[in-house]
């Protein structure tokens with residue numbers, strides 16, 4: 001089943017036009033971590049969203065829910081931690097302070113950074129959640145959106161880093177590989193070229 005995007009029939013998983021779908025030989029990597037992507041309504045309409053890719057790779061370990069301003073979604077597992085830098089106030093926890101993520105739900109705000117800050121500002125229930133901060137050592141490799149700030153990772157990169165730090169390198173690599181493949185296919189489609197890249201061959 002596919003849906004149309006800008007007149008092109010699209011893949012229901014990666015949402016790219018079918019001619020440039022990046023789901024062939026996708027590396028599935030079920031995880032022991034529990035993720036909830038709280039997705040901004042506008043993000044569902046963006047072709048370059050990366051949260052949907054994480055859900056495809058991690059399968060049942062990742063749920064994607066539309067953000068609701070006033071209350072947490074009913075299906076939100078507890079306890080939940082919000083992965084987001086604390087830009088003011090108390091310093092958040094780092095991943096090292098939680099030796100094992102078993103039994104906790106990790107929330108990522110699936111939105112632009114500007115929207116994510118707004119989501120947090122508008123949702124008191126989100127503000128009350130304990131917060132975890134990622135400490136990326138590398139710059140983001142996400143190149144599909146302009147005006148990215150240094151140190152800001154896209155959704156799937158943030159999840160890959162968490163997997164790496166919690167001893168799940170296979171899942172981390174699978175997420176980054178899917179992001180790489182997606183970006184190649186996306187840019188090939190935009191420039192009118194066939195989707196050929198090194199990530200497909202590996």
Ligand SMILES: [Zn+2]
Nearest residue numbers: 011014021023
């Ligand atoms: Zn696809």
